[in-house]
Amino acid sequence: MPEGPQVARHARMQGERLIGRRLHADSPNGRSDDVAVLVDGLELVGIEAVGKHLLYDFGDERWLHVHLGRFGKFVAGDMPLREPQGVLRFRLFTDEVWYELRGAIAVEMYDAEARERLMGRIGPNPLDPDADPLAAYAKLAASRAPIGTLMMDQSVIGGIGNIYRSEVLFLNRVHPRTPSHLVPKKTWLAMWRDLERVMADGAKIGKIVTTWPKDREHPKGAVRAGERFYVYHRTGLPCRHCGALIVTATLANRSVFWCADDQIEIRADERDVLKRLGAKTSVAKGPERSRATATKAPTKPPARKAAARASAASRISKRAPLGR
Numbered sequence: 001m002p003e004g005p006q007v008a009r010h011a012r013m014q015g016e017r018l019i020g021r022r023l024h025a026d027s028p029n030g031r032s033d034d035v036a037v038l039v040d041g042l043e044l045v046g047i048e049a050v051g052k053h054l055l056y057d058f059g060d061e062r063w064l065h066v067h068l069g070r071f072g073k074f075v076a077g078d079m080p081l082r083e084p085q086g087v088l089r090f091r092l093f094t095d096e097v098w099y100e101l102r103g104a105i106a107v108e109m110y111d112a113e114a115r116e117r118l119m120g121r122i123g124p125n126p127l128d129p130d131a132d133p134l135a136a137y138a139k140l141a142a143s144r145a146p147i148g149t150l151m152m153d154q155s156v157i158g159g160i161g162n163i164y165r166s167e168v169l170f171l172n173r174v175h176p177r178t179p180s181h182l183v184p185k186k187t188w189l190a191m192w193r194d195l196e197r198v199m200a201d202g203a204k205i206g207k208i209v210t211t212w213p214k215d216r217e218h219p220k221g222a223v224r225a226g227e228r229f230y231v232y233h234r235t236g237l238p239c240r241h242c243g244a245l246i247v248t249a250t251l252a253n254r255s256v257f258w259c260a261d262d263q264i265e266i267r268a269d270e271r272d273v274l275k276r277l278g279a280k281t282s283v284a285k286g287p288e289r290s291r292a293t294a295t296k297a298p299t300k301p302p303a304r305k306a307a308a309r310a311s312a313a314s315r316i317s318k319r320a321p322l323g324r
Helices: 004-018 033-039 112-121 133-141 162-171 185-205 268-273 302-318
Strands: 024-026 046-050 053-057 063-067 073-078 090-093 097-102 106-110 246-251 254-259
Touching: 004 046, 004 053, 004 073, 004 097, 004 185, 024 033, 033 090, 033 106, 053 112, 063 112, 106 112, 133 185, 162 185, 162 254
Parallel strands: none
Antiparallel strands: 024 090, 046 053, 053 063, 063 106, 073 097, 090 097, 246 254
16 A cells, blocks of 8 residues: 555656646546546646645646555656556656556545645644644544554544554554553654654655664665565564564554564553454464453553553653664
8 A cells, every 4th residue: 555655756756747747637447537627738836745645736726636545556657658558547648758547546626625624634744844743642642542543544644554553663662552642752752753764765765664774684785675674564473673473463454563572562450441442463473362352351440540551651661662
């Protein structure tokens, strides 16, 4: 699934060849004929990446909105146009270059009101130097939902996808099922700095790499395919930091990955604050057993609840981030 940095890279690279040009558009499979008619012949003023969304600005409060979804993909080439291949939903082209779009879940025209609604529902984006991480933290601090769930919520943080979720949680030694309100502000700000770094790198080089060279088997030269991540899609493999096995579970309808030893699991005496947890967990050959099906802890008096929350927050904040 394309994540924020890939979308930002599309905006930058397409902008270099399309901004200031009069565009032509068509929809070979007919699904977006109505949009192609409106775009054809317009001059492109700018392209903006908003989280995982692209907005093509044609002036006069007219924007083409594209959302790639999980399977959307652009293919580019130099003119002339080639014969349509596969299910080709939309195509933009000039006298020099063409861009084919397949698999997108949205190709539509926006007016100023629609654009404003989109901007209002996307959370702060780590790729935006003016974004406020405390705006995201305020939502985390007010929620008992797992941190791994809220990190996938685009209204909380814009542009984050499954890979960045797993990797940044690992780098900061936070278990994905940790209730969001138990994550200390200091830890969240460290996570934000990691998101800024790895997402900026992704936008620059066109692929996601989260590992530091010292943690790879081959620290010099180009990053090899199997050494790009710490935990993502590494179920059952040893942790690059401590050697424990990598674990996976389903959270927010996507697989999330973590280290069985480096990342904090919630203790039984903290279960009373986890009313919204119900992840179906699978552990690949390791000493850690899933607690996702554990019986619900009895309700505790407010004082004991507060003590459990303080204990959890303390344990999170005292563990040094990895990879620094």
